[in-house]
Amino acid sequence: MIVLIAPETDVPNELKLLNRLFQEGLEYYHLRKPDKDYEGHSAYLEKIDSKFHDRVVVHLYHELIADFNLKGIHFQEQKRRHVLAGNQLKKREVRTLMNNYLASFGVERAKIKTISSSFHEPHELQDSNFNFDYHLLGPVFSSISKKGYEGRGFDVNHIDKKVIGMGGVTKNNLLEIQKLGFQGIGVLGGIWNSKTPIEDFKVMQEFYRNT
Numbered sequence: 001m002i003v004l005i006a007p008e009t010d011v012p013n014e015l016k017l018l019n020r021l022f023q024e025g026l027e028y029y030h031l032r033k034p035d036k037d038y039e040g041h042s043a044y045l046e047k048i049d050s051k052f053h054d055r056v057v058v059h060l061y062h063e064l065i066a067d068f069n070l071k072g073i074h075f076q077e078q079k080r081r082h083v084l085a086g087n088q089l090k091k092r093e094v095r096t097l098m099n100n101y102l103a104s105f106g107v108e109r110a111k112i113k114t115i116s117s118s119f120h121e122p123h124e125l126q127d128s129n130f131n132f133d134y135h136l137l138g139p140v141f142s143s144i145s146k147k148g149y150e151g152r153g154f155d156v157n158h159i160d161k162k163v164i165g166m167g168g169v170t171k172n173n174l175l176e177i178q179k180l181g182f183q184g185i186g187v188l189g190g191i192w193n194s195k196t197p198i199e200d201f202k203v204m205q206e207f208y209r210n211t
């Protein structure tokens with residue numbers, strides 16, 4: 001499983017490259033643009049071929065799921081803690097909180113294909129009592145995009161949940177991250193900073209096709 005995360009600030013030919021990656025088979029695109037408001041996110045989505053909208057997961061402005069045929073929503077750490085209000089709740093209570101949250105912008109759980117979240121501590125991921133479809137955990141390796149964001153080399157072989165490793169992922173460390181127990185990768189600089197992004201994506205795709 002390959003999750004491509006949007007660059008925080010727009011890069012040259014970003015949408016042209018993104019549409020090309022969708023054509024090559026990209027299935028999970030996490031849209032995270034901290035400097036864009038709701039209208040900026042909407043304008044960005046409208047520049048993506050609409051047939052690929054159902055491969056886009058939004059980090060911010062979850063209400064976009066009501067206006068576009070998107071794949072899902074993603075909870076960044078602080079947002080998850082705010083909405084789900086701690087691990088002391090029982091699973092049924094957490095599920096109710098999530099349903100209430102979705103209902104607040106007029107969307108039922110059945111409309112959303114994926115709900116995911118970010119974690120920075122394996123024990124917090126393991127103890128989470130909401131059944132996320134997958135979990136992003138990082139940084140596994142030192143980040144390519146963020147200086148000083150040192151890798152922690154998490155080993156998640158003991159966690160019985162779908163965990164996607166991110167941070168410093170490139171086409172060259174796929175086997176290493178797989179040995180650490182991750183079921184997929186979250187990649188950002190490994191594509192957006194690459195001089196050969198399409199070719200690198202194809203290498204990643206081929207790796208996960210054969211594992």
